[in-house]
Amino acid sequence: MGLEQKLGDMGIVTTSLEKAVGWARSNAIWPLLFGLACCAIEMMSTQASNYDLSRFGMELNRASPRQSDLMIIAGRVSRKMAPVIRNLYDQMPDPKYVIAMGDCASCGGVFNNYAIVQGVDEIIPVDVYIAGCPPRPETLIDGILLLQEKIKGEKITTWK
Amino acid sequence: MAETPSTFKLEPPEGLVASTTVFRGEVTLHTAREQLLALLTHLRDVQQFNQLIDVTCTDYFPQEPRFGMVYQLNSLPRNIRVRVNVMLSEHDARIESACAAFLSANWLEREIYDLMGIHFDNHPDLRRILMPLDYQGHPLRKEVPVTVEENAFSFNRERIDRDKPYARE
Numbered sequence: 602m603g604l605e606q607k608l609g610d611m612g613i614v615t616t617s618l619e620k621a622v623g624w625a626r627s628n629a630i631w632p633l634l635f636g637l638a639c640c641a642i643e644m645m646s647t648q649a650s651n652y653d654l655s656r657f658g659m660e661l662n663r664a665s666p667r668q669s670d671l672m673i674i675a676g677r678v679s680r681k682m683a684p685v686i687r688n689l690y691d692q693m694p695d696p697k698y699v700i701a702m703g704d705c706a707s708c709g710g711v712f713n714n715y716a717i718v719q720g721v722d723e724i725i726p727v728d729v730y731i732a733g734c735p736p737r738p739e740t741l742i743d744g745i746l747l748l749q750e751k752i753k754g755e756k757i758t759t760w761k
Numbered sequence: 762m763a764e765t766p767s768t769f770k771l772e773p774p775e776g777l778v779a780s781t782t783v784f785r786g787e788v789t790l791h792t793a794r795e796q797l798l799a800l801l802t803h804l805r806d807v808q809q810f811n812q813l814i815d816v817t818c819t820d821y822f823p824q825e826p827r828f829g830m831v832y833q834l835n836s837l838p839r840n841i842r843v844r845v846n847v848m849l850s851e852h853d854a855r856i857e858s859a860c861a862a863f864l865s866a867n868w869l870e871r872e873i874y875d876l877m878g879i880h881f882d883n884h885p886d887l888r889r890i891l892m893p894l895d896y897q898g899h900p901l902r903k904e905v906p907v908t909v910e911e912n913a914f915s916f917n918r919e920r921i922d923r924d925k926p927y928a929r930e
Contacts, residue, residue, distance in 0.1 A: 681893045713908040715900035716891070725928050 619757050626670075626696065627658075627752040630745075633669035633693070634662040637676025640703035643735040644675045652738035657745060666692040671748075672725075673741075677705035678718045690725045696760070698752070700744055701727045704734045777803060789844040794856050797847050801832065801862040810834040810843060813863035818873045822903035826850040828879060832859065849879065858884040876901040 636644050648654045648662070663669040666689045678686060690699070701721050704710035707730045709719035718724065728751060731744040777800045782789040792800050804810040814833040821827060826848040835842050849856060858881040859866035870881045871890040878899035881887055889896065898905060913921050 680896070681891075684893075709910065713910055713912070715905070715909060719910045719925075722927055723925065726930060 619755070620753075622760075623753040623755055626755075627749040629658045630671045630698070630748075630752075631669045632659055632662050632671040632673050633666055633689070634664045635672055635674065635689070637674070637678065637682070638705070640675035640706070640735045643738060643741060644673060644702065647738040647741045652742060654742070654745070657742070657749070659745075666690075667694065669693060670696060671698045671700065673700045673702050674706040674721045674727075675702045677710060677712060678721050678724070679716050680718055683718050683724050686721065687724050696752075698728045698748055699725055700729045700731060700748060702731045702741060702744070703736055704732060707732060710734060787842070787844065789846055791846045791848075794847055794849060797832075797845070798857045798859070798861060800845060801834075801859055804834055804843065804845075805862055808836070809838050810836045812837060813859065813865050813869075814842070816859060816866050816869040816873065818877045818879060820877065820901070820903045828854060828877065830856060830873075830879070854878060855880045855882060857882050858887075860884060875899070878902065 636642075646652065648659070659671075666672075670693065672690060672693065674686070690697070699721075701707045705712060705717065706721045707727075709717055711734070713719070721727065729744050729748045731740055733740050736744075777796045778790045778792050780791045782791065790800070801813075812835040814835050815831070816833075817831045819829045819831065821829060828849040828851070830847040830849060832845040832847075833842065834845065847856065854877075856879060858870055860870070861883065867885065868890060870884055871887065873879055874881060874884075874887055875889040875891050876899055888894065892900065911917060911921060
């Protein structure tokens, strides 16, 4: 943002600014509607009323990458889908975060073959990995809370 | 009385069939590549096998001829099934497309072209269907390894991690 160059290290002003912006960003994340395979079912059930994601600020999933700031890769990524994912990731505006949900998105899962990308981090940088096949909704919520901690801890120099 | 595979009479004309195998009530006709389309057309028109259920291919690698094409046909009026086998060699992996006889062979043959590399002559739309369009190679052949990444144990985990193409930005 250039604020640090302009204001210099003003101590308490920048610290409070970091805290305020981090709090605001972490409590109003809009995920991109991106379920690929079986983990999408768990993501849907996390979004539904029993394990509610709306209480964390993710009331709606946006269908357009230009309007979202979190991409939850839920499911296995095939080699044919890989350029599409890269395209969508590039279309998301900063600040953007990625959660690799499930074993297939983290490391290829049970599929070690010609068709599945061995972990979506070969294509896009990932912030939080969630293990499970599929991870229970509570695990997904735990991953999202971890992401929120990460966002709250971002310093002013790491802003884009 | 309903026809059973052991009782149904199959008389393809003029030696379209090289040999016949019956195994547990399933009839398999072995034929040569040049007679395939004539045999399929005869089965469809004369013997009433009006449904092509599946077209697949098996790779018997050290054996020559290497590829075995399998066509499964079903007859709805007669309620019987028959299988047609064609063996193809690796250096000449071309065969006439069955789309002239059965339109449902279109995507089935595209899948075989994609994964095994057998070229189909006169196919209306021969291109890859499962792998990305610019993929090199044919994954289900026997010489292609099954796994693409080593299994990680404690002794090779760091090396795999170092060599893996992570995306940084």
